[in-house]
Amino acid sequence: xxxxxxxxxxxxxxxxxxxxxxxxxxxxxxxxxxxxxxxxxxxxxxxxxxxxxxxxxxxxxxxxxxxxxxxxxxxxxxxxxxxxxxxxxxxxxxxxxxxxxxxxxxxxxxxxxxxxxxxxxxxxxxxxxxxxxxxxxxxxxxxxxxxxxxxxxxxxxxxxxxxxxxxxxxxxxxxxxxxxxxxxxxxxxxxxxxxxxxxxxxxxxxxxxxxxxxxxxxxxxxxxxxxxxxxxxxxxxxxxxxxxxxxxxxxxxxxxxxxxxxxxxxxxxxxxxxxxxxxxxxxxxxxxxxxxxxxxxxxxxxxxxxxxxxxxxxxxxxxxxxxxxxxxxxxxxxxxxxxxxxxxxxxxxxxxxxxxxxxxxxxxxxxxxxxxxxxxxxxxxxxxxxxxxxxxxxxxxxxxxxxxxxxxxxxxxxxxxxxxxxxxxxxxxxxxxxxxxxxxxxxxxxxxxxxxxxxxxxxxxxxxxxxxxxxxxxxxxxxxxxxxxxxxxxxxxxxxxxxxxxxxxxxxxxxxxxxxxxxxxxxxxxxxxxxxxxxxxxxxxxxxxxxxxxxxxxxxxxxxxxxxxxxxxxxxxxxxxxxxxx
Amino acid sequence: xxxxxxxxxxxxxxxxxxxxxxxxxxxxxxxxxxxxxxxxxxxxxxxxxxxxxxxxxxxxxxxxxxxxxxxxxxxxxxxxxxxxxxxxxxxxxxxxxxxxxxxxxxxxxxxxxxxxxxxxxxxxxxxxxxxxxxxxxxxxxxxxxxxxxxxxxxxxxxxxxxxxxxxxxxxxxxxxxxxxxxxxxxxxxxxxxxxxxxxxxxxxxxxxxxxxxxxxxxxxxxxxxxxxxxxxxxxxxxxxxxxxxxxxxxxxxxxxxxxxxxxxxxxxxxxxxxxxxxxxxxxxxxxxxxxxxxxxxxxxxxxxxxxxxxxxxxxxxxxxxxxxxxxxxxxxxxxxxxxxxxxx
Numbered sequence: 001x002x003x004x005x006x007x008x009x010x011x012x013x014x015x016x017x018x019x020x021x022x023x024x025x026x027x028x029x030x031x032x033x034x035x036x037x038x039x040x041x042x043x044x045x046x047x048x049x050x051x052x053x054x055x056x057x058x059x060x061x062x063x064x065x066x067x068x069x070x071x072x073x074x075x076x077x078x079x080x081x082x083x084x085x086x087x088x089x090x091x092x093x094x095x096x097x098x099x100x101x102x103x104x105x106x107x108x109x110x111x112x113x114x115x116x117x118x119x120x121x122x123x124x125x126x127x128x129x130x131x132x133x134x135x136x137x138x139x140x141x142x143x144x145x146x147x148x149x150x151x152x153x154x155x156x157x158x159x160x161x162x163x164x165x166x167x168x169x170x171x172x173x174x175x176x177x178x179x180x181x182x183x184x185x186x187x188x189x190x191x192x193x194x195x196x197x198x199x200x201x202x203x204x205x206x207x208x209x210x211x212x213x214x215x216x217x218x219x220x221x222x223x224x225x226x227x228x229x230x231x232x233x234x235x236x237x238x239x240x241x242x243x244x245x246x247x248x249x250x251x252x253x254x255x256x257x258x259x260x261x262x263x264x265x266x267x268x269x270x271x272x273x274x275x276x277x278x279x280x281x282x283x284x285x286x287x288x289x290x291x292x293x294x295x296x297x298x299x300x301x302x303x304x305x306x307x308x309x310x311x312x313x314x315x316x317x318x319x320x321x322x323x324x325x326x327x328x329x330x331x332x333x334x335x336x337x338x339x340x341x342x343x344x345x346x347x348x349x350x351x352x353x354x355x356x357x358x359x360x361x362x363x364x365x366x367x368x369x370x371x372x373x374x375x376x377x378x379x380x381x382x383x384x385x386x387x388x389x390x391x392x393x394x395x396x397x398x399x400x401x402x403x404x405x406x407x408x409x410x411x412x413x414x415x416x417x418x419x420x421x422x423x424x425x426x427x428x429x430x431x432x433x434x435x436x437x438x439x440x441x442x443x444x445x446x447x448x449x450x451x452x453x454x455x456x457x458x459x460x461x462x463x464x465x466x467x468x469x470x471x472x473x474x475x476x477x478x479x480x481x482x483x484x485x486x487x488x489x490x491x492x493x494x495x496x497x498x499x500x501x502x503x504x505x506x507x508x509x510x511x512x513x514x515x516x517x518x519x520x521x522x523x524x525x526x527x528x529x530x531x532x533x534x535x536x537x538x539x540x541x542x543x544x545x546x547x548x549x550x551x552x553x554x555x556x557x558x559x560x561x562x563x564x565x566x567x568x569x570x571x572x573x574x575x576x577x578x579x580x581x582x
Numbered sequence: 583x584x585x586x587x588x589x590x591x592x593x594x595x596x597x598x599x600x601x602x603x604x605x606x607x608x609x610x611x612x613x614x615x616x617x618x619x620x621x622x623x624x625x626x627x628x629x630x631x632x633x634x635x636x637x638x639x640x641x642x643x644x645x646x647x648x649x650x651x652x653x654x655x656x657x658x659x660x661x662x663x664x665x666x667x668x669x670x671x672x673x674x675x676x677x678x679x680x681x682x683x684x685x686x687x688x689x690x691x692x693x694x695x696x697x698x699x700x701x702x703x704x705x706x707x708x709x710x711x712x713x714x715x716x717x718x719x720x721x722x723x724x725x726x727x728x729x730x731x732x733x734x735x736x737x738x739x740x741x742x743x744x745x746x747x748x749x750x751x752x753x754x755x756x757x758x759x760x761x762x763x764x765x766x767x768x769x770x771x772x773x774x775x776x777x778x779x780x781x782x783x784x785x786x787x788x789x790x791x792x793x794x795x796x797x798x799x800x801x802x803x804x805x806x807x808x809x810x811x812x813x814x815x816x817x818x819x820x821x822x823x824x825x826x827x828x829x830x831x832x833x834x835x836x837x838x839x840x841x842x843x844x845x846x847x848x849x850x851x852x853x854x855x856x857x858x859x860x861x862x863x864x865x866x867x868x869x870x871x872x873x874x875x876x877x878x879x880x881x882x883x884x885x886x887x888x889x890x891x892x893x894x895x896x897x898x899x900x901x902x903x904x905x906x907x908x909x910x911x912x913x914x915x916x917x918x919x920x921x922x923x924x925x926x
Contacts, residue, residue: 050785076787090778093771101775102786104768114767115760117586121767128768168787 003028003204004049004172009058010228011044016415018044020228021058026172031198031205033219033236035212040225042208043085046174049206050082051075062172076102079171083161083178085208091150095141095160098149099132100125102168135163138200139193155186159193166197172204173197179211191217216240283311286436286467287332287363292341294331300339301327302491309436314458314468316478316499319488325471326368328488329438333365334358346435360390364434368441368471370425374414378405381413381424385431398427401460419450426457430466437461438469443477455481479503589762593755600755601748610863612743614855616815619750620646622851623808624828625836626757626844631801632833633842634770636777637686637794638695641702642805642832647710647824649675649806651718654725654819659717664730664737668810675806676799683798687791702829710821724820727813739817746814754848757804761844773797834885838892840899849901857881 004026011019019041026032034042047053049060051072060067062078070078081102090098104124113121136145139159144152149160158178165173178194179187191214198205209215215222216236224232224245232242239245287309295301302324309315317325330336332343334355343351350358359365372381379395382405386392399406402423408416413424422442429437439458443451451474458468458481472478479485479499487495604615624642631637652671656662662670685697709715711722719725730737737745764770772793775783784790813819835854839846858881865876896903 052781052785071789072784073787073789076785080785082785084782088779088782090775090782092778093774097771097774101768101771101788114769115764117763117767124768164782164786 001028002026003030003063004206005061006045006049007059007061009045009048009055009060011041011048011053012056013415016411018228019048019055022225022228022230023058024223024230026204026206028171029198029202029204030220031194031207031218033215033222034206034208034225035210035215035222035239036225036231041228042225043176044228045225046082046176046206046208049075050080050174076168076170079169080174081165081168081170081172082174083158083165083176085176085180087154087157087161089149089157089160089164091148093149094146095136095149095152095163096129096132096145098160098164099135099167100128102164103128103131132163132167135166138197139163162193162197166201166203169201170203172206175205175207175209177209178207179209179214187211187214190214194218283313283467285309286311286313286346287469288342288344289328289332290342292328292331292343293339294327294336295339296327296336300491302331304492305341307486307493307496309467309469311435312462312465312467313484314462314470314482316470316472316482316485317488318472318475318478318485319494323488324491325488326440327491329365329440329469329471330367332358333363333438335365335367359432359434362433362435363438364429364432364436365438366425366429366440366442368444370421372413372421372425375412377410377412378416378424379409382428382431385428393431393433395431398431401430401457402427417450419446419454422446422450422454423457426454430461430464434466436467436469438471440471442470442472443474451477586763589759593759597751597755600751604744604747609740609743610859611856612747613815614859616743616747616750616811618848618851618855619747619754620808620812620815620851621832621854622754622847623757624805624832625839625850625854626754626761626847627801627803627805627808628832628836629841629844629847630761630764630773630804631797632836634765634777635773635794635797637683637797638691638698639682639798639801640695640699640826640829640833641682641705642801643824643826643828644702644705645675645679645802645805646809646812646828647705647821648678649809650812650819650824651710651720651725652806653810654720654727654813655718657727657730657813658720658725663734664732664814667730667813668807671810672803672806675809676803679798679800679802679806680795682802683795686794686798699826699829702826706821706825710824719821720819724818725813726818728817730814737814739814743815746811750808750811750815753807757807758844758847765844769793831882831885834889837899838885838889840901840903843899843901843905846899846901857884 002025004024006022006024008021008023009019010017010021022041022045024032024034024045034045036042044053048055049067051067051070051074062075062080065078067075090101093101133145136142139162141156141159141163144156144160149157152160158180162173162175162178165175175194179190194205194207195218197203207215207219219236222234222236222239223230224239224242232239232245234242285308287307289305289307292305293300293303305324305328307315307317307328317328319325327336331338334350334353334357338351341351342349345358345361345363348361350361350363355365382395382398399409404420405423405427408420413421416424426437426439426442429439442454446454455477458470461468470478470482479502482499485497485499485502486493487497489495604612607615624646627642627645628639631639631642649671652674653664653667656667656670657664682698682701686694689697710719712719713721728738739746765774772783772788775786775788776790776793776797780790809824812823831854832850835850836846839850839853858878861876861881862878865880866874868874892900898906
């Protein structure tokens with residue numbers, strides 16, 4: 001039976017068409033996936049269903065009744081619950097309170113009986129608390145009931161949001177990127193949890209996520225959105241095989257990413273293989289960091305970090321989540337204070353200098369999340385570069401590098417897609433003519449096609465003589481563009497090598513990610529990797545691990561087991577992967 | 583969290599203790615005590631509106647003023663009983679609260695602050711001081727409430743100041759208990775949900791229109807309740823106590839004391855009524871051969887300085903941080919209670 005029927009829904013924000021004409025059907029008890037590149041309109045469709053945005057055209061029916069002019073809270077009462085991409089918990093309330101609130105949307109109680117503490121309020125209160133505890137138990141959140149929601153880590157907050165959505169006894173739960181910020185093992189757990197939730201609470205779900213593995217695993221049926229339209233729909237296997245989907249969402253897909261190194265040199269004239277090993281003459285030392293330590297509060301995140309960046313060089317920092325890459329960049333650019341150590345830039349000691357002074361000497365930092373102002377237009381944002389340089393800078397250079405921004409120059413930055421926003425951030429940074437550009441998680445949350453474009457830009461920057469220090473999740477792409485790489489482990493640099501070497505000898509990285517980068521292990525992994533051809537092509541799961549989604553506990557467990565069995569960690573990991581596949 | 587019965591007990595004890603406090607003091611201090619409660623109501627109304635529901639208002643004194651004029655009009659012009667005056671005053675204030683709440687359905691933060699400030703200004707200049715509203719304000723002289731009666735018993739502000747204080751105190755304690763109950767209950771949670779995230783609140787079934795208007799209505803009513811006692815306590819009504827600056831002062835002292843906490847309202851009211859009076863009465867004389875004069879202006883300055891210090895040192899307000907700092911002590915107290923709540 002069709003529970004939710006979306007018919008030809010279109011949404012326009014001013015001149016911007018967010019949704020063209022989307023139709024979608026969701027059956028009772030189904031988990032429906034909604035995927036698509038950034039800016040495809042997924043969240044807008046969610047907002048239409050939950051009532052935060054009124055569609056400009058089309059109609060939505062829930063259980064046969066039209067939702068037109070039905071306010072959000074009324075939709076909630078009819079049984080539509082949702083979670084939010086940017087967490088919207090009530091942060092000053094405890095987890096239990098967060099769950100209790102949606103429960104009494106129905107019930108014979110009001111403000112006056114509550115204030116007077118009448119018996120019916122008491123009764124409702126007690127039963128709400130019991131139910132909230134039950135839900136927390138199912139979601140494996142038992143110990144968190146009396147903690148303030150705002151104090152919890154993001155991963156837990158996501159689960160609390162799911163709990164809150166379930167608390168109001170919904171018939172349909174809209175999940176907006178529930179796996180954002182989770183690592184591989186947590187995502188795995190979430191997949192199991194979602195299915196468990198569906199069966200226990202008898203809910204249907206509509207799921208938006210970037211993590212394809214989650215969507216493919218959990219969803220019964222998948223819709224693919226692109227440019228505000230339904231591009232394709234079908235079961236996981238069908239969607240995965242659909243050429244249009246591959247082209248739009250996955251970009252020209254992984255195979256080509258690997259091939260591009262061999263086939264594309266003439267096009268970009270900057271692919272790794274097209275230029276002999278040291279692409280630029282190693283210039284003088286531009287940035288030199290010695291013995292750097294920094295942290296937050298009583299927590300020391302990085303210690304004894306030593307790194308150098310020469311003029312015109314592209315250097316990548318890679319390593320698992322929480323290894324200290326972002327903190328290192330922040331300590332260098334003065335956003336946080338270095339606790340010890342020394343940072344020199346172009347021969348000047350900039351340790352402890354204020355961020356704006358450091359920016360003025362030519363060290364630009366694009367922080368994680370891009371640090372843009374959503375209500376400012378593209379042009380105004382770029383003009384800000386004039387503040388750093390001290391004189392008016394012409395914007396044509398930026399528009400020539402990023403032609404897409406010229407079209408959108410008068411649009412507010414907040415309304416751009418994620419990729420375009422990253423372009424704005426990069427353009428702004430480059431306009432100030434920095435000698436070194438530090439980019440933190442450039443590709444976070446972006447579709448692969450956009451990511452590839454952005455990486456190409458880094459090559460362009462190098463051509464302009466700007467050195468780049470990258471912190472990157474996409475190890476493969478980062479290594480293709482970089483000259484050298486530092487591998488971070490547990491708050492310090494464990495390994496340093498030319499990017500080319502790391503590309504060829506993947507063993508070093510996998511060693512760094514899966515255990516200690518010891519040569520014995522690396523050969524073992526190399527053998528394993530070579531045995532199955534290009535590890536990158538054939539082992540997407542391994543690449544997942546390599547691109548850092550291994551939490552420390554898993555790593556430790558792997559290490560322990562490897563030690564017990566007297567085998568290299570990498571080899572063991574590959575074997576386990578094979579097992580999982582089977 | 584103490585249970586309902588415990589809260590009730592605390593309120594009764596507080597009433598018993600506080601009711602004895604001004605007995606035996608001179609009339610001026612008794613007057614201050616009553617005034618403290620009137621401003622206490624003003625801050626309590628802000629605790630509900632700002633502390634719970636997250637809506638900014640800079641016109642709480644206006645609500646109190648409407649309450650005062652409503653009561654004054656009924657008693658002095660219509661010769662009604664004082665009880666009726668209170669009812670009318672609260673009613674007027676509540677209606678105004680709903681009207682002010684309407685723009686709040688769309689506005690947030692600083693814009694809402696400006697709009698409410700505008701309302702305070704308009705009432706100050708064009709209602710309380712304007713001839714057009716003489717029927718309501720009693721003209722420039724205001725209402726003289728020299729002879730009033732509650733349920734047929736004649737009362738006189740000069741003779742029955744302590745009695746008025748006791749009634750006010752009882753009402754204040756009752757309102758305080760209701761407010762604490764509300765905080766822990768479903769309705770209070772919905773208000774706090776609006777404060778933390780309106781989007782999430784609306785998609786989780788909270789009717790924003792209803793709860794925002796409710797918050798404004800209750801808050802204005804509460805401020806009006808305090809205000810409606812003003813003619814009884816002082817014997818007259820005039821625009822001056824309810825001007826814009828009082829609204830700002832209520833907000834400032836509310837934040838200073840801890841806008842999220844009910845006891846902060848009592849502290850704030852006391853501070854607002856007693857400190858300026860003490861300053862004007864004892865703030866001048868000679869010290870070590872030099873004459874000094876600390877006037878009322880110093881109070882304003884003091885509030886400003888304290889507010890800055892508080893934002894740095896006690897970000898959650900005097901009461902809020904006091905509570906947090908004594909938390910280890912009260913945790914000892916609560917350890918047993920928590921154990922029994924834990925599920926098997």
